[in-house]
Amino acid sequence: MGAGVSTWNLANAVSSAGHLGVVSGTAIDVIVARRLQVGDPGGHMRRALAQFPYPEVAERVLERYFIEGGKADDAPFKPNPVPSLKPSPHLLDMLVASNFVEVYLAKEGHDGLVGINYLEKIQLPNVPSIFGAMLADVDYVLMGAGIPKSIPGILDRFAAGEPAEMAITVVNGPDVKTRFDPRQICGNDVPRLARPQFLAIVASATLGNMLKRKSNGKVNGFIVEGPTAGGHNAPPRGRLKLDENGEPIYGERDLIDPADFRELGLPFWFAGSYGDADGLRRALEVGAAGIQVGTAFAWCEESGIEPELKQQVIQLALENKVKVITDPIASPTGFPLKILDKQDSVKNPEVYAARKRICDLGYLRHAFAKEDGTIGWRCPSEPVAHFQRKGGELAATEERRCVCNGLMSTIGLGQVRRDGAVEPALITSGDALSDIGRFMRNGATSYRAQDVLDSLLSIPKRDSPVDSGVHAVSGASRGTGRA
Numbered sequence: 001m002g003a004g005v006s007t008w009n010l011a012n013a014v015s016s017a018g019h020l021g022v023v024s025g026t027a028i029d030v031i032v033a034r035r036l037q038v039g040d041p042g043g044h045m046r047r048a049l050a051q052f053p054y055p056e057v058a059e060r061v062l063e064r065y066f067i068e069g070g071k072a073d074d075a076p077f078k079p080n081p082v083p084s085l086k087p088s089p090h091l092l093d094m095l096v097a098s099n100f101v102e103v104y105l106a107k108e109g110h111d112g113l114v115g116i117n118y119l120e121k122i123q124l125p126n127v128p129s130i131f132g133a134m135l136a137d138v139d140y141v142l143m144g145a146g147i148p149k150s151i152p153g154i155l156d157r158f159a160a161g162e163p164a165e166m167a168i169t170v171v172n173g174p175d176v177k178t179r180f181d182p183r184q185i186c187g188n189d190v191p192r193l194a195r196p197q198f199l200a201i202v203a204s205a206t207l208g209n210m211l212k213r214k215s216n217g218k219v220n221g222f223i224v225e226g227p228t229a230g231g232h233n234a235p236p237r238g239r240l241k242l243d244e245n246g247e248p249i250y251g252e253r254d255l256i257d258p259a260d261f262r263e264l265g266l267p268f269w270f271a272g273s274y275g276d277a278d279g280l281r282r283a284l285e286v287g288a289a290g291i292q293v294g295t296a297f298a299w300c301e302e303s304g305i306e307p308e309l310k311q312q313v314i315q316l317a318l319e320n321k322v323k324v325i326t327d328p329i330a331s332p333t334g335f336p337l338k339i340l341d342k343q344d345s346v347k348n349p350e351v352y353a354a355r356k357r358i359c360d361l362g363y364l365r366h367a368f369a370k371e372d373g374t375i376g377w378r379c380p381s382e383p384v385a386h387f388q389r390k391g392g393e394l395a396a397t398e399e400r401r402c403v404c405n406g407l408m409s410t411i412g413l414g415q416v417r418r419d420g421a422v423e424p425a426l427i428t429s430g431d432a433l434s435d436i437g438r439f440m441r442n443g444a445t446s447y448r449a450q451d452v453l454d455s456l457l458s459i460p461k462r463d464s465p466v467d468s469g470v471h472a473v474s475g476a477s478r479g480t481g482r483a
Helices: 008-016 028-037 041-049 055-065 089-107 126-135 151-159 205-214 258-264 277-285 307-318 349-353 384-389 403-410 431-439 449-456
Strands: 020-024 114-119 140-144 164-168 176-180 197-202 221-225 268-271 290-293 324-327 337-340 366-369 375-378 472-474
Touching (some): 008 449, 028 089, 028 403, 041 089, 089 126, 114 126, 126 151, 126 176, 140 151, 140 221, 277 449
Parallel strands (some): 114 140, 221 268
């Protein structure tokens, strides 16, 4: 669920109840750095950093970012290093330590399972990030938004204490590789780590079959996402067609046949409009191991969405005034993105339209080959003149949103600009947002993760064996690749 929405405390609540709680690993280095700069309320970041197995790394992180009592509200956050092919020692500190922190806190106080979700589209930080999560003994790694066939092998190499590398896609040029050696953090004291299971997020059995056959290690299962899942979706198969509202049209070729996944012989979970008891029943009846639930958990009290923003959206949902649309061009990734409709957006769309373009977080930049053979970086959401100067086409910049900065504001960690303005929030959700009122009873205007679980598991035992294992997967970010 985006950046910082499926937080450690949400995953902890789900895992404590016996299911698979999943934290988002997207931009977690920036999120932890900003939590420290607002004073680390509750002391959670410092508590986890105190358990980091290499104290000198934790000390450097705290020295650079922690502000006792928090920064002034109108002061900007200190910038983080932008992801790069050869990250600086400071960036490696943050990537490894922040992923450790989030997983450590999610696993604290119970013996349940915890996963972490990454995006193939955000390639540069992934290798050291995975190592940080494995240092905290993460149980599952989930990845979509592309074709993550190199991830199983990375898990294998880190489990053996070996360096790992990942290919970075280059537009109009050959792939290049980014490499991380655990000794860059651990010195010569490199541990042997438990190898987490790997779940690939896919939208078709074709892609699932390819990953099973061609990945550089074992794929342990699949999250199967349909087009009603929140966040990023796979585009429709074939030529993109839009309906009268400008949304992508999904057809018969996009339908998922459970039999195709059963034939793959690996566990699979369904996602996208399965987030209720009937959805769980239907999934189990066709052979799924269970369901992944995002939207229902995104708006519960334990999620990371800024509380005032969360309450405004919940009120709109209760009044049937909220609508989620699939915007085919908002995201610089090129994938359709689920966002609140402009007429229903809590943040005035005119405010976002007036936003000065800036690309200072850089997670969704694309690598491209320059004429001299070197690698450059560009993002369709950066200043238009910069993008064109780097060889990008003007049409690619139209109506693009800065997803990186927008999602930081959604969780209350938006950057303050020189003119005092705070980056506007970008609100993403799944289609199930309009139905979250079912979790609130007796006039309540909020609900907890346990309320979601109680609702999901309200199936009579004679209908579905809901007590037979891990069924609810919470909090995976919505990115899906296609074959």
